[in-house]
Amino acid sequence: MNIHLSTNNGVPIYRQIVSQVKYLVASGRLLPSDEVPPIRVLAERLLINPNTVARAYRELEAAGILISRQGSGTYVSNTGSPLAWAERIKIMTERVDALLAESRQLDVPVQEVIALIKSRDRLLAQPREEEAANADAVS
Amino acid sequence: MQMPSHSADELPILVTHLTQFYGRATALSDLSLQVPRGAVFGLVGENGAGKTTLIKLMLGLLVPNAGSVTMFGMDPIQHPERVLGRLGYLSEDHDLPHWMRVNELIRYNRSFYPNWDDAYAEELRQQFGLDEKAKVKNLSRGQCALAGLLIALAHKPELLVLDEPSSGLDAIARRDILAAIVRTVADEGRTVFFSSHLLDEVERVADTVAMLNKGKLVLCAGMDEIKAQHHTLTLHFPEPVTGPLKIAGALSIEGRGKEWTVVCNGEMAAVRASAESLGASIVEESTPSLEDIFIARAGRRSLKV
Numbered sequence: 465m466n467i468h469l470s471t472n473n474g475v476p477i478y479r480q481i482v483s484q485v486k487y488l489v490a491s492g493r494l495l496p497s498d499e500v501p502p503i504r505v506l507a508e509r510l511l512i513n514p515n516t517v518a519r520a521y522r523e524l525e526a527a528g529i530l531i532s533r534q535g536s537g538t539y540v541s542n543t544g545s546p547l548a549w550a551e552r553i554k555i556m557t558e559r560v561d562a563l564l565a566e567s568r569q570l571d572v573p574v575q576e577v578i579a580l581i582k583s584r585d586r587l588l589a590q591p592r593e594e595e596a597a598n599a600d601a602v603s
Numbered sequence: 604m605q606m607p608s609h610s611a612d613e614l615p616i617l618v619t620h621l622t623q624f625y626g627r628a629t630a631l632s633d634l635s636l637q638v639p640r641g642a643v644f645g646l647v648g649e650n651g652a653g654k655t656t657l658i659k660l661m662l663g664l665l666v667p668n669a670g671s672v673t674m675f676g677m678d679p680i681q682h683p684e685r686v687l688g689r690l691g692y693l694s695e696d697h698d699l700p701h702w703m704r705v706n707e708l709i710r711y712n713r714s715f716y717p718n719w720d721d722a723y724a725e726e727l728r729q730q731f732g733l734d735e736k737a738k739v740k741n742l743s744r745g746q747c748a749l750a751g752l753l754i755a756l757a758h759k760p761e762l763l764v765l766d767e768p769s770s771g772l773d774a775i776a777r778r779d780i781l782a783a784i785v786r787t788v789a790d791e792g793r794t795v796f797f798s799s800h801l802l803d804e805v806e807r808v809a810d811t812v813a814m815l816n817k818g819k820l821v822l823c824a825g826m827d828e829i830k831a832q833h834h835t836l837t838l839h840f841p842e843p844v845t846g847p848l849k850i851a852g853a854l855s856i857e858g859r860g861k862e863w864t865v866v867c868n869g870e871m872a873a874v875r876a877s878a879e880s881l882g883a884s885i886v887e888e889s890t891p892s893l894e895d896i897f898i899a900r901a902g903r904r905s906l907k908v
Contacts, residue, residue, distance in 0.1 A: 476826075515788075
């Protein structure tokens, strides 16, 4: 579990952990039933107060993203987190904002950006369509 | 040997209206604070702010000019052995006898502490990578700090007092020391009091912070509380303005031309009103880092060693 903390941006450390674990889960880098590091281990690796890690884990448990099994560690929840969709949208919103900021600076109208997204999406989807076509041909 | 536990609910550290002079200079001025059991308490301030003076008073090495310090409910001057037996102390300059070898240093110090734990001392020695045959004078600064920390920890004290534990150390030694502190904190019920001018370090490890500036306590609160109360606002003016700006409720104001940055303490409404009356709009709001807050409070640009 790769977490990068910064004390320059003012965001409380436990919140940085919470949002980065959410990101790792939402982006599929942490999968259901993956084990997350024990509190002490993560605290020592990140050089932070173990209580801060404990607090972040508690919050992630309350949000349904992690579950702790008594005496055997903490895991990514199996049930699929209820927040995952909202989180995914939140992450996308940040990306879209950055994209829009750049397109404005480069003076590319938003319709062009949308058209570009659609055409890129078609391109990225093609191999999969081919696979599907191949599968159809086989069956 | 166990001390009678009648003082189990006593605060590890209680400082009340403490004032200390060195000649005519005031080192500490009417300082009051308390450190609850289990806290990781960070004392921050520039060199000369009074951090080491406060620690010396806590250890009973100085007699207060006014006010009082009680440790576990006891006066450290009247009951030095009872107070010092319950705490581990790492001094700023890690002063250890140069002519001793590491194993001699350990044997020498164990004789002061009835609760010394040989197995734990050995575990720490290996963890810190200290050669038992090495002479103290041949240890690096980082190894000296670790040896000092070993001595402070091996009697499993309830309270660990660290004066600038990582000052003057290279990045790797700092990491070792911080990791050792983090490991110590994880031990149940242990209270840690450490002073530092490295605010990044304090922000990572401490749950409560006291800021000293020229002997005065300028802020003392939980880290969460401090973060929740302080805000950084970026103001944008339609036309460049020349300072100094006057904004009600601001702790500090910085900037030039059209963009100005204000750090404030829970006075968002006042700052907003004041900024708007000057014709500025607030274009960004964020939480300042501990360093930003300290600088805003101390009215100083940089924290120098």
